[in-house]
Amino acid sequence: MDITNNTSLRGNQTDLNSVFTRQVLPVLYLVICVVGLVLNGLAAWIFFRMSSSSALIVYLKNMVVADVLMLLTFPWRIAGEAGLGGRLLKELTCRYTAVIFYLSMYAGIVFMGLISLERYVKIVHSSSSTSCSSSSSLPSAGSLCSSSTSCSSLLRHVRCARALSFLAWLLLLLCMLPNSFLSNQQLPASSQWSCMKLKSELGKEWHRMSIMLSMGIFWAMLLLLAFCYASIALRVYRSYRRLGRGGNQQVRRKSNRSILSILAVFFICFVPYHVCRVPYTLSQNRDASPYVLFQAKEAMLFLASFNVCLDPVIYFLMCRTFRESLLQRLPCCTRPTHEPARRGSFSNGISISNL
Numbered sequence: 001m002d003i004t005n006n007t008s009l010r011g012n013q014t015d016l017n018s019v020f021t022r023q024v025l026p027v028l029y030l031v032i033c034v035v036g037l038v039l040n041g042l043a044a045w046i047f048f049r050m051s052s053s054s055a056l057i058v059y060l061k062n063m064v065v066a067d068v069l070m071l072l073t074f075p076w077r078i079a080g081e082a083g084l085g086g087r088l089l090k091e092l093t094c095r096y097t098a099v100i101f102y103l104s105m106y107a108g109i110v111f112m113g114l115i116s117l118e119r120y121v122k123i124v125h126s127s128s129s130t131s132c133s134s135s136s137s138l139p140s141a142g143s144l145c146s147s148s149t150s151c152s153s154l155l156r157h158v159r160c161a162r163a164l165s166f167l168a169w170l171l172l173l174l175c176m177l178p179n180s181f182l183s184n185q186q187l188p189a190s191s192q193w194s195c196m197k198l199k200s201e202l203g204k205e206w207h208r209m210s211i212m213l214s215m216g217i218f219w220a221m222l223l224l225l226a227f228c229y230a231s232i233a234l235r236v237y238r239s240y241r242r243l244g245r246g247g248n249q250q251v252r253r254k255s256n257r258s259i260l261s262i263l264a265v266f267f268i269c270f271v272p273y274h275v276c277r278v279p280y281t282l283s284q285n286r287d288a289s290p291y292v293l294f295q296a297k298e299a300m301l302f303l304a305s306f307n308v309c310l311d312p313v314i315y316f317l318m319c320r321t322f323r324e325s326l327l328q329r330l331p332c333c334t335r336p337t338h339e340p341a342r343r344g345s346f347s348n349g350i351s352i353s354n355l
Contacts, residue, residue, distance in 0.1 A: 020295060020298070020299075021081070021295070021298050022081055025081065025298060025299075025302060026077075026078045026081040026082060028302060029074050029077055029078050029081075029302070029305065030074075030078055032074070032305060032306055032308060032309050033071060033074040033075065033078070035309050036067065036071050036074075036308035036309050037071055039308075039309060039312040040064060040067045040068055040071060040308060040311070040312065042312070042326075043064050043067075043311075043312050043315055043322070044064050044068065046322055046325045046326060046329075047060065047061050047064055047315075047322065048061065048064075049325075050321060050322075050325065052158055052161075052162075053158070053321075054156075054158065054161075055118045055155070055156050055157065055158055055160065055161035056115065056118055056119075056318070056319060057319065057321065057322075058158060058161040058162055058165060059111045059114050059115045059118065059161060059165065060111075060115070060314075060315055060318075060319055060322070062107070062111050062165045062168075062169075063107075063108055063111045063112070063115075063311055063314075063315075064311075064315075065107075066104040066105075066107040066108040066111065067104070067108065067307070067308045067311055069100055069103070069104035069107075070100075070101055070104040070105060070108075070305065070308055071308055072097075072100070073097040073098070073100050073101040073104075074305070076089070076092070076093050076097040077093065077097070077101075080093050091198065094183055094195035094198055095180050095183045095198070096180055098195070099176050099177065099179050099180050102176060102214065103172050103173070103176045103177075105270075105304060105305075105307075106172055106176075106214050106217055106218070107168065107169065107172055108307060108311070109217065109218055109221050109266075109270060110168045110172070110217060110221060111165070111168070112221060112225065112262055112265075112266055113220070113221035113224045113225060114161070114164055114165070114168070115262065115318070116224060116225045116228040116229060116262065117155065117224060117228055118155065118156060118161070119228065119229075119232060119318075120227075120228035120229075120231055120232060121155045121156055122156060123232050123235055123236070124231050124232060124235050175210050175213050175214065176210060176214075178203075178206050178210075179199075179203070179206060179207060179210060182199055182200055182202055182203030182206055182207075183195070183198040183199050183203055184198070184200060184203070185197065185198050185199060185200055185203075208281075211277075211281055215274060215277065215278075218270065218274050219274075221266075222266070222271070225262070225263065225266060229259055229262075229263055232259055233259060236259070261313055261314050261317045261318065262314050262318065264310075265307055265310045265311065265313070265314060268303065268306075268310070269303050269304050269305075269306055269307040269310065270304055270307070272300045272303055272304075273297075273300035273301055273303060273304040275300075276293070276296050276297050276300045277297065277300075279293055280293045280294070280296070280297045
């Protein structure tokens with residue numbers, strides 16, 4: 001979350017900056033802060049009352065933690081844009097809350113990638129393991145299938161999910177936290193404000209390195225999501241072709257919604273920001289951030305922040321346990337105890353109600 005003072009701009013650009021980044025965006029951040037706190041507070045209350053019985057729930061719990069951390073940085077940004085706190089608040093924002101913001105954003109991106117990998121293993125490889133059993137009479141095929149099955153089982157194990165979650169947080173902390181410690185320079189009172197001017201020479205180099213690493217994480221997760229959900233969509237399509245036109249259309253709609261929800265959030269919130277981030281970072285490293293790039297970056301950063309309001313939709317559509325726990329707490333949606341829950345499945349027995 002870069003803070004840049006553009007008071008050196010002249011004419012209508014300064015007026016536009018004061019209207020958009022100093023008045024419009026703080027109000028929008030206040031709205032998503034309130035809505036996000038309500039939605040994620042409810043999600044946290046439900047998730048942390050249930051056991052981590054699957055890798056999916058482990059990853060979703062970590063996404064809730066990342067969203068709550070991001071939400072905690074919004075009041076600091078709103079107060080800074082409102083002119084409260086003066087130079088001290090700006091320094092605190094540059095050194096700490098901005099780092100927490102980006103840490104939580106990329107944590108959410110990583111866990112979206114891990115969720116897609118878990119769904120891919122469950123939907124695609126669980127069915128392939130069934131076909132492997134029929135060819136296990138051949139020695140080479142049997143050994144290949146057994147190794148693939150064991151790897152798939154490992155990736156879906158709760159302990160493996162916890163280990164991957166720990167490694168993800170550790171990697172991001174090692175990448176992001178030094179930006180706080182290396183922003184240790186004193187800024188003269190008469191100097192134009194910029195977070196980059198708080199950084200030492202080592203801090204500037206680390207800033208560039210951390211941006212490159214975080215951008216690499218984003219593009220790697222984008223490719224992972226594209227591969228996993230293309231494979232899942234192909235698997236679902238082939239299964240419904242075997243079911244024929246008389247298959248369960250309701251189950252098909254549910255599977256499509258769950259597949260598309262995480263892709264929609266990822267592409268709406270994170271792709272525009274990272275496309276805009278490349279030219280902005282190049283201009284920032286030259287100590288000259290063009291006005292148009294700064295405005296575009298701030299707008300796209302708001303879209304990235306909006307994921308705290310959209311992630312609860314992912315929890316509802318992707319996690320049956322979360323969905324049932326939420327509906328049980330809504331009087332209008334409570335199902336009679338004698339009425340069994342309906343669950344759809346593929347013709348080969350693979351349930352997609354928790355897809």
